[in-house]
Amino acid sequence: MLNLNEFVFYPGYGVCIVESISKQKIGSSELSFYNIRVLENNAKIMVPVKNESEVGLRPLIKENEIQKVFDVLEEKCVKSPFARKESWNKRFNGYNIKLCSSCLFEVAEVLRDLYILKCEKELSFAEKKMFEKAKNLIIKELSTVMNRPETFIEEKIKRIFINTPVQSSNLNLNA
Numbered sequence: 001m002l003n004l005n006e007f008v009f010y011p012g013y014g015v016c017i018v019e020s021i022s023k024q025k026i027g028s029s030e031l032s033f034y035n036i037r038v039l040e041n042n043a044k045i046m047v048p049v050k051n052e053s054e055v056g057l058r059p060l061i062k063e064n065e066i067q068k069v070f071d072v073l074e075e076k077c078v079k080s081p082f083a084r085k086e087s088w089n090k091r092f093n094g095y096n097i098k099l100c101s102s103c104l105f106e107v108a109e110v111l112r113d114l115y116i117l118k119c120e121k122e123l124s125f126a127e128k129k130m131f132e133k134a135k136n137l138i139i140k141e142l143s144t145v146m147n148r149p150e151t152f153i154e155e156k157i158k159r160i161f162i163n164t165p166v167q168s169s170n171l172n173l174n175a
Helices: 063-074 089-101 105-120 124-148 149-163
Strands: 007-010 014-026 029-038 044-048
Touching: 014 044, 014 063, 014 149, 063 105, 063 124, 063 149, 089 105, 089 124, 105 124, 124 149
Parallel strands: none
Antiparallel strands: 007 014, 014 029, 029 044
């Protein structure tokens, strides 16, 4: 069970805070809900406590897992999505599934793969949006866990990409 005022990750929305836990009568049953607020836009969401794992609501990653996120971004043996000759539609669907998962390591895979693809060809509009979403989800969670400014995390990611085998003159993290 999550705690009041705990930072959590909600797939598709990113870092949230549990503002309260309430009970609501639905039909003949009384259900408990997490009332969470998305830090990015202050949207409020009610998530049934009994469904927290099904919807992917989870505590933020632990400090000892942070390096694994950076390791995923640094992986050098990754074959480019473009080189794998996957169709745009297949790549898009695969990335979307990973972005909507509650696994930050899968989100890091999306960011890494799209960065590699970006170095080889111009990203489509949808791929640019996915790149930005993956980047923002990672930056927000890591900056919250590390208690560092988002710009610090973005610069760290930029340095990782500069040192990957795929070099590009466009090292701007803006898609």
